[in-house]
Amino acid sequence: MNKKYNYKNLKWLWLSILIMLLDIGTKYWVKTHFWIGEVLSVLPGVNCYYVCNPGLAFGLFTNVNLYYRWIFVWIIILVIAMFIVALYKLIERPKCYSMSYSMVIGGALGNLLDRILYGTVVDFIDVHIKNWHWPTFNVADIAICIGISILTIRCYYDLIKNNLY
Template identity: 40%
Template sequence: MQLLSALQGMWVLGFTVLVVVLDQITKLAVKDRFYLGESIEIFGDVLRFTYIQNPGMAFGIRLGGPLFFTIFASIASLIILIYLYRMRRESLPSRLSLALILGGAIGNLIDRFAYGEVIDFIDVGIKNTRWPVFNAADSAVTVGMIILISLVLFEGRKDEAPAPAKFPVQPPAPSDENDNWRDAKRSN
């Protein structure tokens, strides 16, 4: 049993590493092949690759400088790693959702250490209505969060059996009194 648990733990960490590697490969490919600000259509105007560098958080939110984001992302990654270890006996989907979040956080953290900002390139939208440009790490974090929230919402419901009624509702037992009432009602 311990061997199985250890293998699953390694598999989950391997999944985290896979997310980081895929994220970094895609970012390096964009950085090597695009000029900053360059955009090419991949699927018409709906999907474009647009190379930008994001000094802020998701969606370009800026609450502090690069040092703040690097420290914040480092602490968040460490907390997720500790939580992932503590959840080692939880369901595999729960741990994989955290592995996605951790892999995405580490992928963007690598960018912050290497460039002082994050490389974003996935540009989705229609004409002038565009979603903020993002990357594979952002996608991993988002998918991981969606899975984790879904598990919390739906696994909780599955585990909760409906509580039995304390006083089951039963029809009243027949009695002479009820029969007399019906007879009186019929005669009116």
């Protein structure tokens, strides 16, 4: 059985590295210019609000002990590895698949680095409408959400196009 893999898709890892560096840079800037809990209004409906999130996405599992936090780290490492393998094995797919996988990898690496080094993830983007606030997030979270959204939309499109729905 002769399987062909597309090594060229690994060139998309530059996007993962770029996202990770952008995430690390913005978190570093926030950590050096703000106190935890400090708020700065950036635009109407958008604040820079420095918080540390010991949990997962959107503050889930914030109160778990250290043992479970390391389980999260290993699960995240496994997910990153799965996306890298999926990127490597993509054959004759539109570029949006490679781009979305790379965005998820970069975002996950950015948050993983925080989680390993500090035990928490720095979040600082606060979007709100009057008194209603979306959970605070960061550049890595944006990349992960956009990557998963692109992947979901494209998979749905492919299902409809191929009458598999």
